[in-house]
Amino acid sequence: MHLTRCLSCLALLLSVALSAGAQAPASPDASSKLAALKTEAMRDIDSRAQFTQQFVDQVFSFGELGFQEFETSKYITGILKQNGFTVREGVAGIPTAWVATWGSGKPVIALGSDLDGIPQASQIPGVACHLPLVQGAPGHGEGHNSGQAVNITAALAIKNIMQREHMSGTIKIWPGVAEEQLGSKAYLVRDGVFKDVDVVLFSHVGSNLQTGWGASQGSGLVSVLYSFEGQAAHAAGAPWRGRSALDAVELMDVGWNFRREHLRLQTRSHYVIRNGGDQPNVVPPTAAVWYYFRELDYKKIKELWAIGDSVAQGAAMMTGTRLVSERVLGSAWPGHFNRPIAEDMTENIKLVGLPKWTAADQQFARAIQKEVKGDSTGLDTVIAKLEGDVPDSLNMGGGSDDIGDISWNAPTIVLLYPSNVPNLPGHHWADAIAMATPIAHKGATAGAKAQALTMLDILLKPALVDSAWSYFKNVQTKTVKYQPLIRPEDRPATELNTEILAKYRPEMKKFYYDPKKYPTYLQQLGIAYPTLRKADGSCAATPNTLQ
């Protein structure tokens, strides 16, 4: 599956790399025109800094979880409609998914980024210790509140240039719904969203301005909910008449944990019990456990999933219960990213540079790093290198992103932009503290510039698009063909997180950002930036609610 296993692939790769170097526009005139347009786009994006900041702050304040991104999607599609985009809603049977299109003809550039937050990650922004805005509520503990601001700021700047210059091309903007559940992108692919797309530029929050090509570090996965059915009975009066579905869940977990010793070291798997019964004196008639099975390629993910199925069936047999359903809640192919586009983006990243961090930004970053016992390096000040292909032999697995599915359907790259602090745990309240502060705002502006400059290259250098497709067809998919992990009968798990939002949304609403009244979300909340732990160890802040 990987390049290192294939000598002819290496030769092809070299030829692609050599041709990638020769992608400048044909004439010196065209070249200087492109350079001038890039300068203009960067200036335009600087002039939109307040729009970008308010966008980041607004989505932060919604703090919605996967499949429940209703306020977020309403806000974003509203902006896109106001700016002349045609919006198709409810894409792929997902109420919070949409595709917004502007322009006409080739090339078709698809800009994507995720929308959703993390359970129990509610956090007052700008404060370097754990202080939830709403206790127990979700929040942006990954930073997905910033990516659509990056894309849409870039798109609006480039749209102006395209209009004035009468350029051919189509901009398609789409959301990563329920990325934390790996819940939507395979369905967007199945719905045909990427059929006519030439290049996909995906943006994801990071702590540097950077991209990569080839196989990425990490895993693909399938996410499966196993539901068992037993027989209720009085747990003390007639336990012999009961069959506990919870027993099946527990024995599945025990069986899986023994089996784990005999799986490949690259395998990662984890589970949570979604239904463990109602109360101890009722033998649980229903119970359910949710697994993530992670491996490095499609075949190994399927094999791991089959082992999970056999352990589940064994647990049902042992307990006299039935395995009644096996619902796929999400899936992700391992990502493989496009070399010519990543190299082009890297040149643009050098033009953009990292944001200028203030002493307050650095002080804030070091304080949270210390708070969560991460390396106290502050914010990055040197641009990271282009990441190359990670061969299987060096990939020990890790996280997953369903952008992987899209990357096997059209040339795709992921731009990381510096809106967050390095060395944090991930999926944690600490990852939320910077996400409505100047760090997130400046990082998003830098990301928008990198995205915009690469869009200009795609629009004005047809040879770049040709090389992207040459790499995609002749290197990436030469031997590996995409087949979805979702089965034909699977449907998006749009019911996920309904109860959590129903429970917390009324409290969360009191903290929604109102940009008509306050220039920034920190000002609305009345939070001084940065708020740090005091010398006596105390840490306190009281946010204002909307009046």
Ligand SMILES: [Zn+2]
């Ligand atoms: Zn993410």
